[in-house]
Amino acid sequence: MKKLLVLAASLAAFSSLKAQDDVAVTMDIGYESRYVFRGFQLADESMTAAIEASFGDAYLGMWTNQPIVKNFDNEFDFYGGMAFDIAEGIGLDVGGTLYYYPESGSGSETFEIYAAFGFDAAMSPGVTFFYDLDLEALTVEGSVGHSFEMDEKSSFDIGAFYGYVDGDGFDYSYFGASADIVYSLSDTASASIGARYSDGSDGPEDEMWFGGSISTGW
Numbered sequence: 658m659k660k661l662l663v664l665a666a667s668l669a670a671f672s673s674l675k676a677q678d679d680v681a682v683t684m685d686i687g688y689e690s691r692y693v694f695r696g697f698q699l700a701d702e703s704m705t706a707a708i709e710a711s712f713g714d715a716y717l718g719m720w721t722n723q724p725i726v727k728n729f730d731n732e733f734d735f736y737g738g739m740a741f742d743i744a745e746g747i748g749l750d751v752g753g754t755l756y757y758y759p760e761s762g763s764g765s766e767t768f769e770i771y772a773a774f775g776f777d778a779a780m781s782p783g784v785t786f787f788y789d790l791d792l793e794a795l796t797v798e799g800s801v802g803h804s805f806e807m808d809e810k811s812s813f814d815i816g817a818f819y820g821y822v823d824g825d826g827f828d829y830s831y832f833g834a835s836a837d838i839v840y841s842l843s844d845t846a847s848a849s850i851g852a853r854y855s856d857g858s859d860g861p862e863d864e865m866w867f868g869g870s871i872s873t874g875w
Contacts, residue, residue, distance in 0.1 A: 680712045687870030692722050692729075693853070695796065695820060696831030696861025700729035705870070714741045716752075733757045738771070746777035750785075767791040779803075794824035810841040814851075831857030846873040 685707040692700035702725040709718030717737040724731065738752015750773040758765040773785035780801040787796040802816035817834040837851030850869035855861065 680710055681874060682708070682710050683872060683874035684708050685870050685872045687868060689722075689853075689866065689868035691864060691866035692724070693833075693855045693864050693866070695798075695822060696829065696833075696855055696857035698862070698864055699732070700724040701726045703729075714739045716740070730758045730760045733759070748775040748777075749773070750775070789824075792824055794822055794827075796820055796822045804839075807838075812839050813837075814839055814849075827859075829857055829859040829861065831855065831861045842871075845875060846871070848872075 685705070687705045689703050689705060690701075691698055692703045692705075700722060704723045704725065705721065706723075707718060707720040709716055711717075715738070718735075720734045720736070722732045734754055734756055736752060736754040738750055740748060740750040743749045751771065753768060753770045756767045756769065767789050768791060769787050769789040771785055771787045773783060775781065775783040780803050782799070782801050784797065784799045787798070788794070789796075798818055798820035800816060800818040802814065805813040805815075807813055814837045815835065817832075819830070819832040821830045822828060833853065833855035835851060835853045837849045839847055839849040841847050848869070848871045850867070852865065852867045855864045
């Protein structure tokens with residue numbers, strides 16, 4: 658809880674610097690036939706929900722995974738950070754995430770900091786560095802993606818990623834891809850459905866699943 662309060666206080670300070678900017682809010686609710694995180698399946702069928710507020714360069718949000726079959730734990734992720742350009746065609750996103758598992762008892766939370774670099778180039782390449790302060794684990798993940806316009810209201814979005822985790826006494830790599838059809842419901846709302854794939858070394862198994870979501874903002 659102390660880590661969450663520190664994160665919230667830091668973002669409150671950032672937001673005071675951006676008080677003149679309008680606050681934008683986005684919400685998302687979805688379904689996933691499996692919940693896979695960095696190569697490992699953490700739940701079967703799940704409902705997901707997220708809300709995020711951005712103000713200027715700063716943002717603050719919450720994401721949750723709620724398993725439909727209750728043989729897995731619920732998860733709540735509280736995060737915040739800042740995203741800005743550091744050079745022409747290069748963006749930087751820095752922040753932190755509190756992973757909280759209310760049904761897990763002691764040791765039910767970890768805190769991770771991250772720095773993500775995005776490049777304005779073909780296939781939108783990016784690389785993100787994560788460090789979990791509690792698990793003492795460093796993760797480096799690279800990604801690419803592209804959106805193909807199908808018509809005025811729909812697109813076909815693809816993405817791929819590769820990551821490596823180096824923890825206290827363990828290490829492994831993982832990779833995956835996704836393909837989604839996204840349909841615009843209005844100027845501020847959209848729906849998507851698609852397939853995902855994930856695999857890896859030393860633990861992660863070959864996984865393929867599907868999911869969809871509805872997003873809106875104001």
